Amino acid sequence: MAGAYQTAGESARRGTNIRPDTGGGWLNGRGDDTQTLFLGYGHIVDFFASFEWWKTNPRDDLVDNGNYCLAQPGNVYAIYLPHGGRVSIRLEPGAYQAQWFNATSGQRVPIIPDATGLAWTSPDPPDYSGWGDGQDLAILLCKR
Numbered sequence: 049m050a051g052a053y054q055t056a057g058e059s060a061r062r063g064t065n066i067r068p069d070t071g072g073g074w075l076n077g078r079g080d081d082t083q084t085l086f087l088g089y090g091h092i093v094d095f096f097a098s099f100e101w102w103k104t105n106p107r108d109d110l111v112d113n114g115n116y117c118l119a120q121p122g123n124v125y126a127i128y129l130p131h132g133g134r135v136s137i138r139l140e141p142g143a144y145q146a147q148w149f150n151a152t153s154g155q156r157v158p159i160i161p162d163a164t165g166l167a168w169t170s171p172d173p174p175d176y177s178g179w180g181d182g183q184d185l186a187i188l189l190c191k192r
Contacts (some may be wrong), residue, residue: 074162125189144189
């Protein structure tokens with residue numbers, strides 16, 4: 049994000065005289081179906097495009113259990129749970145529409161009822177395959 053050269057976690061060696069020869073890797077767009085890293089990047093872009101992330105600041109002091117939070121207090125809270133599970137957060141007064149976000153699948157699941165009060169604890173993650181089993185998840189809270 050700072051303009052530096054970056055690398056990703058998928059190999060670009062497939063197809064460069066290494067069997068099976070597919071003609072190249074993700075760097076030249078000639079990879080195969082095993083290379084899915086950029087799909088996950090797309091899900092993360094969609095998540096951040098759904099709120100005004102540039103107006104938020106790191107506010108890890110608002111959450112517990114080693115979770116992370118970007119917040120514009122009183123308006124939006126984006127909480128990253130690197131190990132899944134639940135989170136408690138200190139909020140500004142009001143009602144916030146809440147939703148789970150799974151970065152692996154891009155799936156969003158509404159949390160009902162709204163988050164309210166000066167402190168809120170999330171429910172357990174949805175009981176879907178790949179959810180809540182120690183996988184990293186996010187919660188987005190947006191002011192109603």
